[in-house]
Amino acid sequence: MNTLKTRRTIRRYRLDDIAPEILNDLLESACRTSTVGNMQTYSVVITRDAIRKAALMPPHFNQPMVQQAPVVLTFCIDLHRFSRWCELRKAVPGYNNLQWFVTGAIDTLLAAQTFCVAAEEAGLGICYLGTTTYNPQPIIDVLQLPALVFPITTITVGYPDEQPEQPDRLPLEAIVHQETYHNYTAEDINRLYAYKESLAENKQFVLDNQKETLAQVFTDVRYKKSDNEFFSEALLKALKAQGF
Amino acid sequence: MNTLKTRRTIRRYRLDDIAPEILNDLLESACRTSTVGNMQTYSVVITRDAIRKAALMPPHFNQPMVQQAPVVLTFCIDLHRFSRWCELRKAVPGYNNLQWFVTGAIDTLLAAQTFCVAAEEAGLGICYLGTTTYNPQPIIDVLQLPALVFPITTITVGYPDEQPEQPDRLPLEAIVHQETYHNYTAEDINRLYAYKESLAENKQFVLDNQKETLAQVFTDVRYKKSDNEFFSEALLKALKAQGF
Known part of the structure; x- marks a missing residue:
């Protein structure tokens, strides 16, 4: 299971297709x-x-992986199939609510990640598209998802045609808390983010965006408050439209 | 990676502790x-x-794994740490909204599942506790989670002291859709759920609960509409209380 520690996201794929039996085997896992x-x-x-x-390109902000990957998988929360079974079995389903949106999201995302681990073990490369929850409605339309079905993540899959550097991660100490949540002092934050801030590529990122700090690249350029609020509204609207 | 296909949830653990270095190694993955x-x-x-x-037992409906497992891991969406970094770097964070609750949930759940795959490869057994999103507020209180931190799933971990049968799964055909969502005819549902409904344990489950169909055990006993709505309200309230 060395793969788990040495993995990296792959955004460029060879032209080779993925055989349906291989894909099915990964989905079985x-x-x-x-x-x-x-x-x-x-x-x-x-x-x-x-x-x-x-058709999926615009909702995913035209990220080239969507067209370049041989396979695009949209993982959807699905309370429709289960509810349909209930209705055909004299049972009254009650899964059109927030709790089951979240419970369905948990089920879906755990299965998606197992797929990715299995795919990487099989020599494939994957990329998650976070854009799925930014523009759910056009994805729902393209894939013809009925009520109580909701796209929560998308994965592009193919044989790697690049070997990028592994990105940095925060030290484990930043993530793990013993018994209760330890809050972060300014010194903690300075220490835990020091390596990330020291990286040449991140310093370049700050320069390229004409910002003063790396954090400002996130708040002012990549994930802006106004955008976050706009996409929250779109997500809520789509959730309601799908019956949750 | 045979583990992925042969795995099963483990709810009874040996008394052996999990060494901190082993746990850290899995968390690194x-x-x-x-x-x-x-x-x-x-x-x-x-x-x-x-x-x-x-203290965690009541919010998890006194499931015995919580006390019996040597280690309980609560995986939390955390926009607090990132926001704190922003604030200390002259950046104004805007992650207190639905989009970042969902984006954070995606990040968190994918990491949780990698942890589980790694743990099972290392000979440990795991059990997910779906109760985490039913009773988030008491969990928040016990673990002292600040604003913008939210428990999304809990995993009990330990060395297996049981080897239960693998549960059934729906045929892959039930889960996978080619190009667009294929809706399910009554015949589809009958075929796809036939094996599940034929299992002796499920027939017994229907009898024990004095129901007519297996679906009714779900809708009338296990996951009732009124409970689902009650827990949706509790979840929404806790989400707002944590600043999302």
Whole structure:
């Protein structure tokens, strides 16, 4: 399981396709992941068709992986299938609410990550697209998702055509808390973020964006408060439209 | 990676402790998981202390694993640490909204699942506690989580003291959709749920609960609409209280 520690996201893929039997095998592994009440409240939509990939490009802010990867997987929370089973079995489902949006998201994301681990072990490269929850409505439209089905993450998959450097991570001390949450003093933050801030690429990033600090690149350029609020509204609207 | 396909949830553990260096090693693997903007918007609270485990028991509906497991890990969405860094770097964070609750949940759950895969490869057994989002407020209180930190899942971990049967799963055909979502006809549902409904344990489950169908055990006993709505309210309230 060395892969877990040496992995990195892959954004450029060879032209080779992924054989359906390989993809199915990886998805079988994903389906062994823990799931609340063994309800498996998720679905996976496989996109291979170039025209449909093109339609998915704008909601994913035209990230080139969407068109370049042989396979795009949209992992969706799915309370529709389970509810349909209930309705056909004289049972009244009650899963159109926030709790089951979140419970479904947990099921879905855990299965997605098992898929990625299995894919990387099989020599494939993956990239998560966080844009999925920024523009859920056009994705819902393209994939024709019914009520109680919601796209929560998208993964592009293919055989790697690049070997990028592994990105930095915060020291484990930044992430782990013993018994209770330890709050961070200014000294803690300085120490824990020192390595990240010292990296040449991050210093360049600050310069390129004409900012004073790396944090400002995040707050003023990459993930701005006004954008975050705009996309929160869009997400809430889509959630309601899908019946949650 | 045979583990992925042969795994099963473990709810009974040997008394053996988990060495801190082993736990840290698994958490290091978890931290290599993909994360939006390399922001790592999560924290992990480790509970080993018996008194604190006892305090976590009621919010987890007294599931015995919480007290019996040597280690309980609460995986938390954490926008607090990142925001604190911003504030100390003349940057104005804007992550107190729904989009970043969901983005943080994605980061957190993917890391949690990598932890579980690594733990199982190392011979440990794990159990996810879905109760985390049912009773977030008492968990927040016990673990002293500040604003913008939110418990999204809990994992009990230990060396297995049982070897249960692997549970059934729906056929892959039930989960996977080619290009667009295929809706389910009544015949589809009958076929896809036939195996699950045929299992002796599930038939017994229906009898024990004096129900007519397996689906009714879910809707009338295990995950009732009224409970789901009650827990949705509690979740929303806790989300707002934590500043999202």
